Amino acid sequence: MSLWKKISLGVVIVILLLLGSVAFLVGTTSGLHLVFKAADRWVPGLDIGKVTGGWRDLTLSDVRYEQPGVAVKAGNLHLAVGLECLWNSSVCINDLALKDIQVNIDSKKMPPSEQVEEEEDSGPLDLSTPYPITLTRVALDNVNIKIDDTTVSVMDFTSGLNWQEKTLTLKPTSLKGL
Numbered sequence: 001m002s003l004w005k006k007i008s009l010g011v012v013i014v015i016l017l018l019l020g021s022v023a024f025l026v027g028t029t030s031g032l033h034l035v036f037k038a039a040d041r042w043v044p045g046l047d048i049g050k051v052t053g054g055w056r057d058l059t060l061s062d063v064r065y066e067q068p069g070v071a072v073k074a075g076n077l078h079l080a081v082g083l084e085c086l087w088n089s090s091v092c093i094n095d096l097a098l099k100d101i102q103v104n105i106d107s108k109k110m111p112p113s114e115q116v117e118e119e120e121d122s123g124p125l126d127l128s129t130p131y132p133i134t135l136t137r138v139a140l141d142n143v144n145i146k147i148d149d150t151t152v153s154v155m156d157f158t159s160g161l162n163w164q165e166k167t168l169t170l171k172p173t174s175l176k177g178l
Contacts (some may be wrong), residue, residue, distance in 0.1 A: 026055075027055075028054070029053070029054035032051075032054055032055065032058070033051050036048055036051045036060070037051075044067075045065050045066045045067050046063075046064070046065050047062075047063070047064040047065075048060055048062075048063050049061050049062025049063065049064075050062060055079075055081050055083065056080060056081060056082075056083065057078075057080050058078070058079045058080070058081075059076065059077065059078045059079075060074070060076070060077040060078075061075065061076050061077075062074075062075065063077060068109050068110060068111065069105060069106045069107060069108070069109035069110030069111075070103075070104070070105055070106075070110070071102075071103075071104045071105075072101075072102070072103050072104075073100075073101070073102040074098065074099075074100065074101050074102075075099050075100025075101070075142075076097070076098075076099040076100060077097070077098055077099075078095060078096070078097040078098075078099075079093070079095070079096055080093070080094040080095035080096075081093055081094065082094050082134075082136075085134070089131055089132075090131055090132040090133070090134065091131055091132070091133045091134070092134045092136070093133075093134070093135045093136065094136045094137065095136065095137045095138075095139070096135065096137070096138045096139070097137070097138070097139040097140075097141070098139070098140050098141070098143060099139075099141040099142060100141070100142050101140070101142070101143040101144065101145075102144050103143075103144070103145040103146065104146045105145075105146065105147045105148070106148065107147070107148055108148075126166075127166070128165050128166045129163050129164070129165065132162070132163065132164040132165075133161075133162070133163040133164075134161075134162050134163075135160050135161045135162075136160050136171075137158065137159075137160050138157075138158070138159050138160060138161075139156075139157065139158045140154050140156070140157040140158075141155070141156055141157075142154075142155060142156075143157075152178075153177065153178070154175070154177065154178055155176050155177025155178075156174070156175070156176040156177060157173075157174070157175050157176075158173065158174045159171060159172075159173035159174070160172075
C-alpha cells in the first residue's frame with residue numbers, strides 16, 4: 001500500500017472516530033449524561049444535582065450557577081424534543097418547563113463591561129426563520145428574578161408558539177401571579 005493511501009486511510013479513520021464520538025455523546029442517553037457531568041465538572045460555578053432522561057425527555061434537577069454578581073438556582077428544568085420533526089426539516093420542542101427558579105443579579109458585584117457604541121435605530125425588526133419552529137408548551141412555575149432592587153415574580157405561566165418564516169403564532173396563554 002502506498003504512503004498516500006495509508007495517510008488517506010488514517011485521516012478517514014480519525015474523522016469517522018470523531019463523528020462516532022459526537023454521535024455517541026449527543027445521540028445516546030448515557031453520552032448525554034456524560035456531557036452534563038463534564039459540564040458540571042469543567043464550567044466554573046455550575047452545579048447540576050441530577051440528570052434524568054435523554055433528548056426526548058430530559059430533566060435537570062437542583063441546578064445552580066454562581067458568578068460574581070449572578071446567582072441562579074433552578075429546582076427543575078425539563079426539555080422534551082420531538083426528533084421526528086427533523087425529517088420534515090423543522091424543529092419541534094414538545095415541552096420546555098422551568099420550575100422553582102431563583103435569579104439574583106447584583107450589578108455592583110459584577111466586573112465592569114466594555115462600553116458599546118449604540119447603533120442607530122434601523123426601523124422595525126425583520127425576523128424570520130429558515131425552518132419552522134414549534135414550541136408546543138412552555139411553562140414557568142414559581143420563577144423569581146431580582147435585578148438589583150427590582151423583583152419580578154411569575155407564579156404560573158403556560159403558553160406555546162408556532163413560527164414559520166415571518167409568521168409567529170402564539171398558542172393560548174395563561175398567566176397567574178405576576
